[in-house]
Amino acid sequence: MLKNFSLKSLFACLVLLVILLILPPILPRFYTYIFSSIFVTALLAMSLNMVVGHGGLFQFHHGAFYGVGAYAFALLLYKAHMPMWFGFIVAPVIAAFTGFVIGWFCVRSTSLYFGMLQISLGSLLWAIVFRWYSLTNGDDGIHGVPIPSSISSSSNAYYFILFFFVLCLVVMYLIHRSPFGMTLQAIRDNPARCSAVGINVRRHQLMAIVIATFFAGVAGVLFVVLEKSVFPDLLFWVLSLEIFIMCLLGGWFTFAGPILGAAITVALRTFAGIYTEYWTLILGVLLILLIFFLPEGVMGFFVRKFGKRGGEEDALGRGEHAEG
């Protein structure tokens, strides 16, 4: 399964990982926080890319599942006083279950109709969370979620998030390279032919949605670990389109592109946000430039320009490079 994954890329990944491991003691706390935030966002973008980039589905409201994971985790800890590990296991499962239910309805239609049905179902979730004051505190959100003290400090949270980020990445990569992942990409490229050779297209798509929403749920949990709060904006459609942009920024068809896209977006929001309150203007201009000049994304551009030998597999190594 890993035969295409060259030693050089593996080495680059390990070097990067070591760099990331020694960062917290030498970096100011603020940057530790930014990096943790990038990992959470990157995991979310990666999970979206599983269905959008590799699955070719119009998953327009992926943020809803991120929000469900985050809310499930926060409520389990805050209202039900469950132990942390229990919440950590159950919340992504709830997100995946939500993904299953919504996906089950969505895969019956295609392209834009798929997207629209998902937006409406996701918005329904948003509206409920936004209004159900007695459970979710409505638009105020929940603040001060009791995270165990062992992982609540910023550098411990960093290691915790990094560990699960890397773990999820490895699992996602294995899924991406597995027969299932390959079938999914084949369905993206030619659904009619796939169904002609006997592949159950809808079942594969639904399966991809469930897996992707599970990882979105994990990202939601990690968000709560980092921020210790949740608010309804996590389920709002604007966030979903932002994640979409991250995938575009990094490159749809590469594996690690969304990591780069998430890093660019988070960094832009943070650092442009210091100098100007109009950072979305900058993001919008950047996006338009990208659509005009680099439609395959930053990572896609690099892969095309320099990655002739290794093909797509090289993207992982190069991607982690570019991020560091």
Added chain:
Amino acid sequence: MTYDLSAIGSQFFVGLSRSMILFIVTAGLSIVLGVLRVPNVAHGSLYMIGAFSAFSITKLVPGATGFWLALLVAPLVVALVSFIAERALFCHLYQREHLMLLLFTFALSLILGDLVKITWGAEYKSIMAPKFFDGSVSILGASIPRYNFFLLIIGPLVAVGLWLLTNKTKLGKIARAAAVDREMVGAVGINVSWVFAFAFVFGCFMGGLGGALMAPTISITLGMDHNIVIEGFLIVTIGGLGNMWGAMVGSLIFGLTQAFGVLFWPQFAIVFPYTAVVIVLLLRPRGILKSVW
């Protein structure tokens, strides 16, 4: 709990009048969807610009004249903005895939949102409807504010006007033909790019008109674009993509379920229209009326 009939009646008419504004906004969205095949995420921003422009115009020209002028000029401001965006940027992208066009309109909405913030600031704004609209009218024993009554008249007028434009004029027929088969329209010697430009600008004009009409009934604020655009998408989807009468049906469903939601369960009023949309989409995934796609 008991509800007296007149409360239900007036809530019905208020919901109906809100449906009319939704119809005007979503008809514009539907035109862009039908002809260009692009879900225009920036439509909400243009609606917001319509409302803010109406505010500025009523500030410049006080009194009732200012209000009527605003209804006329604000949509034109929006049309100008959309014309510039279309000719400068959007028209070069028509060959690209749908997802790119969608992301372009999202980028446009990000930019326009911040431009509105730069131009008008982040404070809440409000417009007073002219004195003429003070008080209320009673229809069948239900009393409704005069301004809502005015909207109830405007909505059907706009619908009839749109129908005449798309079915009885040459331009409308060309636009409808381009929606069905753009290559054929190009082959008979019509400049499809300009047909698209016209459809886009006209659709955005409708969004601006909706914003200006809505302005006296709400507080004008940043972020009003986000809600309308999601509502608009859902409405055109349940109505049938690109179908103008579908936009009407969808708006009625959305506006009325919301109005009755307010009456029966105020806390969860916004859940009602979304639930209605989900039910419709589960029963008829391609919308109630025939879509042009």
